[in-house]
Amino acid sequence: MHGIKLAAKRDENHRTLIRVKDVSIGEGFVVIAGPCSVENEVQTIKTAIHVKEAGADMLRGGVFKPRTSPYSFQGLGLKGLKILAKAREVTGLPIVTEVMDPRDVMWIAEYVDVLQIGTRNMQNFSLLKEVGRAGKPVLLKRGMNSTLSEWLNCAEYILAEGNPDVILCERGIRTFETYTRNTLDLSIVPSVKEVSHLPIIVDPSHATGRLSLIEPMSFAALAAGADGIIVEVHCNPCEALCDKDQSMPPEMFLEMMRRLKRLHSCMGRALEVNINEVH
Amino acid sequence: MHGIKLAAKRDENHRTLIRVKDVSIGEGFVVIAGPCSVENEVQTIKTAIHVKEAGADMLRGGVFKPRTSPYSFQGLGLKGLKILAKAREVTGLPIVTEVMDPRDVMWIAEYVDVLQIGTRNMQNFSLLKEVGRAGKPVLLKRGMNSTLSEWLNCAEYILAEGNPDVILCERGIRTFETYTRNTLDLSIVPSVKEVSHLPIIVDPSHATGRLSLIEPMSFAALAAGADGIIVEVHCNPCEALCDKDQSMPPEMFLEMMRRLKRLHSCMGRALEVNINEVH
């Protein structure tokens, strides 16, 4: 693929495994869950405990929010990071949060375990270079209109700065379909596996924007060979400050996790391939 | 959904089961397979026997081909239909073929078991009305740029003429991604299930245009809740007159069918839902 060097597979079996504390991304099916935004301590800790108990591997939560309008809630910033850190302390879950400004990368990297680059910033090259030097794994979301080639070139920006730990995340692309918020492109999963050694996870929450579609698309992501999912869970979706229509309540998430585990385990046997256990 | 009457679910459990000889579409996971084009008798019968032995439920084969250029191979027409009918005689597989012209519907309906409407003709309203009166089930492909609402309105055109047997088929939509030929929109599967009682199958061959992606996307289609797939298989892909890059050779198809069956069977147990057996 044009321009790709470090992001390209060296050979058929070349795969990168990324360690985030006890979690390995790239060999099992990892579940990252949590609220769209960190709103306050109670909401965040409560949600974190729920997702931990349901079996999630990592906690997500936004503290800097890229919002279409300058007048929308922009996130809690540093205060939110401290709440996330506390949630990690309580649950032991590693935390992932989005960074939007190259000036913030270094100090945010002190607080979190994984730095997320959002879809609108996929081609924010200054930001990519900065997270390439931050010493923490990076979760790189696909631009909502970008091609595989453009996306892997953005991973290349990070890798070229010396950071080998890039987790790709498909989060839906813009199409003319209006029933869903975006269109989840699951064929990108085996496509990435063909050309790159980097792990790829899927975000069914942003991709569909519909609570009822998150579970079937998570099953489909697993079957397509994804290395995991990232899901919006909120202890009280009705009161969520953003994305309330797609935030899963804890009981629904718990039930989905049960079914995902059973599906994952049977798939390994059925396909006689080395699908790793949910750790 | 706007404008949908007959295509809409009456209640939560409303599902339509379509019988095509011994095959039921809408309760199990149906596999329709065969060549893009009927090229000659040997190729067609040979491929038909292969897909039958591998466990396919129905045979597909084009005899009228909608081609971008008027100078490309346009299909064998009536001669091709006779070959398809012979393949059905040999294998017992029901046959499905595309119709493109309202003037041809009635006599083609004499030969085949299912009439297919291709993606370019999804909004060919004269054709839709005609197949609505033809007394045979219709496989209605999604327009490569159409929304769910537009698609279901096209199904409504057929249903409104008195034909209750419409099978929807997702075949990929046009996006900016160039790695795949189109982008398979699997979220349309559970979306259709939410608003309509009609069965929906998936075409991973046209959607991806890449041999290597057909299997993972078939697994994903199954996991997303699709009622089946339609796959291009050719007894000798290198010599195919069209779509040679995405035509599966028989051994590859056989292996995929084995894995699909095991996956299908374990999924029913794992998800504790009423996923029907591959019949």
Add this chain to the structure above:
Amino acid sequence: MHGIKLAAKRDENHRTLIRVKDVSIGEGFVVIAGPCSVENEVQTIKTAIHVKEAGADMLRGGVFKPRTSPYSFQGLGLKGLKILAKAREVTGLPIVTEVMDPRDVMWIAEYVDVLQIGTRNMQNFSLLKEVGRAGKPVLLKRGMNSTLSEWLNCAEYILAEGNPDVILCERGIRTFETYTRNTLDLSIVPSVKEVSHLPIIVDPSHATGRLSLIEPMSFAALAAGADGIIVEVHCNPCEALCDKDQSMPPEMFLEMMRRLKRLHSCMGRALEVNINEVH
């Protein structure tokens, strides 16, 4: 351009001029105007007289309407054709109407001066072949998602049947912009001129779906080198059965025509090119 033979320019100066009664398409700036649908005799004749007086060259009016829903108004059919023919008798304006079914082409061709292929039928190859044999000029609208290459290949289908008189019509393509109904692609105008000898006109009504944008986009079409426009005009837009938001009232159309003529005349002088007079 791939696959194009008869639609391709033989040399730099190769241009096709299409005669429709007294109107030449391909040398001046032609204006085709009239209602979206022929609703009744009074509305049609009244509108026809208005557009004639304002200086339009041809009358448009739909009698077979391709509608997303089977339950929407589908057009008056033969009755509508007779009304159109009467409007021609009264005003002397040649008439253009859309055909949707290959079975209707021959008898509709008896009534009208130009046969229109709508955007949804651009790749209805049976229909293209039929109008290629009908002995009347064809106005071929661009598919709302089609490329220049696909479009010219559709013109090729018509030309290959022996009909040399194809008028291309850009009518907006589907994009993510929602302020306008579609996005008028004016760069297709000089692009067509680079590769083909066929005339091209522009439909600012369907492209924008906004009354206020029709005039500026008509000026821009003229400046981009288009051979004309096709505009929706209705003697009483509030009562129109379809497209009422984009139908121009007669006074507005009259004023636009005045300005278009002045602009057209000055442009010829300013650019010192052979822009033809509005005839």
Add this chain to the structure above:
Amino acid sequence: MHGIKLAAKRDENHRTLIRVKDVSIGEGFVVIAGPCSVENEVQTIKTAIHVKEAGADMLRGGVFKPRTSPYSFQGLGLKGLKILAKAREVTGLPIVTEVMDPRDVMWIAEYVDVLQIGTRNMQNFSLLKEVGRAGKPVLLKRGMNSTLSEWLNCAEYILAEGNPDVILCERGIRTFETYTRNTLDLSIVPSVKEVSHLPIIVDPSHATGRLSLIEPMSFAALAAGADGIIVEVHCNPCEALCDKDQSMPPEMFLEMMRRLKRLHSCMGRALEVNINEVH
């Protein structure tokens, strides 16, 4: 339009005029021209003199280049800025250049007259806020997949920081057409004028990616009501480090300028509207 406050028109006649030295943007037809990249002093000064003599109002030139691949030429940085400043000294033309990193805004603002936000950074909210505080006019390019509403919300980010001087720039959107690099959306010009008081210019070079289409699309932009254009001109296009296929040689630019001026002047008379003189 949702979320727009400061970018919205207060009343029908509300228009913002932006002063950049002697140039007024928003009342005449402004031409900004220059090389895609500042490559060296000779190329830049030579091109600057050419465009000045041809009648351009401002000089453009990239010194920080947002490139898909990290291994492509990334621009000369500070050295390039000094060359641009020298070109301004020689020609008197105000200079505009792109900024990509919020950390660079303040010092780049010392050198240039207008700060440009590129299409990939339209929703780089940190950068928008920073240029909102930089005390220099901002040229805000439309995201290649963004809607009018998203675009004006990005202008709102800048305005909300206290900077009233935002020039919008349409540069083509991504569509399925491949003949042109992107699709120039000229209907956005009168659309912007309907809802906002901000001036809007058009970039026919990036939009079309074809030298032959720049002139007709510039004429069309003028006719659609744009406040100006920004064009890539290079003293020696064959040797350009980027965008060589769309860079205009000086003689071609000179000829286009002559025709643009005549067209602009006659249009004012023809349309009897207050189209301002090319100053």
